[in-house]
Amino acid sequence: MTPETAYTRPRDLAEALAVRAAQPSWMVLAGGTDLMVSAIHKRVPAGILDLWRLPGVGAITEGAGGGLVIGAGATWLEIGRDARVAKAWSPLALAAREIGALQIQARGTLGGNIGTSSPVGDSLPALLALDAEIEVASVRGRRRVPYAAWCTGYRTTALAADELIVAAHLPPLAAGTHLAWRKVGTRRAQSISKVMGAAAMRVECGVVTDARIALGAVADRPIRIAAVEQAVRGLARAAAAEAARAAMRGAIRPIDDVRSSASYRDLVAENLVARFFSGMI
Amino acid sequence: MKIELEVNGQPRTAEVSPWARLLDVLREDLRLTGTKEGCGEGECGACSVLLDGEVVNACIVAAGQCHGRRVVTVEGLARGEVLHAVQRALVACGGAQCGICTPGIAVCAAHVIDRKLLAGKPVAEARAAVRELLAGNICRCTGYQLIVDAVLVAVDEVGDS
Numbered sequence: 001m002t003p004e005t006a007y008t009r010p011r012d013l014a015e016a017l018a019v020r021a022a023q024p025s026w027m028v029l030a031g032g033t034d035l036m037v038s039a040i041h042k043r044v045p046a047g048i049l050d051l052w053r054l055p056g057v058g059a060i061t062e063g064a065g066g067g068l069v070i071g072a073g074a075t076w077l078e079i080g081r082d083a084r085v086a087k088a089w090s091p092l093a094l095a096a097r098e099i100g101a102l103q104i105q106a107r108g109t110l111g112g113n114i115g116t117s118s119p120v121g122d123s124l125p126a127l128l129a130l131d132a133e134i135e136v137a138s139v140r141g142r143r144r145v146p147y148a149a150w151c152t153g154y155r156t157t158a159l160a161a162d163e164l165i166v167a168a169h170l171p172p173l174a175a176g177t178h179l180a181w182r183k184v185g186t187r188r189a190q191s192i193s194k195v196m197g198a199a200a201m202r203v204e205c206g207v208v209t210d211a212r213i214a215l216g217a218v219a220d221r222p223i224r225i226a227a228v229e230q231a232v233r234g235l236a237r238a239a240a241a242e243a244a245r246a247a248m249r250g251a252i253r254p255i256d257d258v259r260s261s262a263s264y265r266d267l268v269a270e271n272l273v274a275r276f277f278s279g280m281i
Numbered sequence: 282m283k284i285e286l287e288v289n290g291q292p293r294t295a296e297v298s299p300w301a302r303l304l305d306v307l308r309e310d311l312r313l314t315g316t317k318e319g320c321g322e323g324e325c326g327a328c329s330v331l332l333d334g335e336v337v338n339a340c341i342v343a344a345g346q347c348h349g350r351r352v353v354t355v356e357g358l359a360r361g362e363v364l365h366a367v368q369r370a371l372v373a374c375g376g377a378q379c380g381i382c383t384p385g386i387a388v389c390a391a392h393v394i395d396r397k398l399l400a401g402k403p404v405a406e407a408r409a410a411v412r413e414l415l416a417g418n419i420c421r422c423t424g425y426q427l428i429v430d431a432v433l434v435a436v437d438e439v440g441d442s
Binding site: 004005006007009029032033036037038039040044045048050052077100101102103104106107188189190 | 282298299300302321322323324326329332335336337338340341342343345346348389392412413414415416417418
């Protein structure tokens, strides 16, 4: 007989961190939209640290200096319906509304997407383009990691074995910043991405002065496209779109897999990035 | 572990592994077999139930997480002998073929109607909106047309959604 899985639903973050420190091998579970998939075919976890609706880590609050703090436990429904996210950090709102369908959006959390760190995690390019910082906590204290340094490889992150993800901090965007997000999958709703991307493009006096372009599903982790970001600087919109298209060639090395082919991803990514610039309004 | 939860308005208890699926707790332990298993991967929506008022896939909810929560299954949509408006509409419109997806469709569509998720949508966009809201419920008989018809009929009947 297999021993029963231990289960703890902590009352607050302090208790959760104590359990995490004592039982680093336990599964950290929130909505279960990733970890529970095909659960009956998976190895039974030794223990479950249940963070679903953990008090104090699910709220969306205004941060210092006009930024926004999204608790790790916030669901896609909550993020997708938040007027502040939709207004000022729209790529994250748009990603939230296209992650799965209602059933997944009701359970999936931002913290789960960040922690699982799948190359096809839909919110991840948005976090990258929005220059988010990830706040983590442990019994040792708290720290913040720029999202650009968060992913360390295929499904690996900067999270230590005793840490939990607490929040994502979204800084305010400079005046004149245009935002874009686009996901391409097999159908419009509830599909796993073939390519998705987010952009934050600053335009001053008609020319692009700064750009953060992030793509997902084209590498082992979400990536910024430095070649494009450099190529468009100082260009007007139409010229920026052309320069972006040219800079995309050879900039990514996507893979062939069950969801798409490398050449399709290459072409779609190129079109998508070019349209980020030509579509700025 | 022993879990206590409210199912269709009734307090229930079950002795389960915390890693068990809510789907199996409902079907095997509580003998509520209206909820169906389709894919077991959270993709198809056949096992849709309401958990604390939100529509979820019961195949990817861990039983331990359901202690102290409220669940509504397809068995809980009717009021006594009176079917939910969307159940009546599914019958009237022929919005079912093999039937495996139907309980999940009924639960999700009832949620869409009861929570007025179509409120403010112009009539011209309502059909597309229903398709998007039901995107997590896959009908492999591909009988979507009549299912969407049924939801729109129910919306009309209930009004203001």
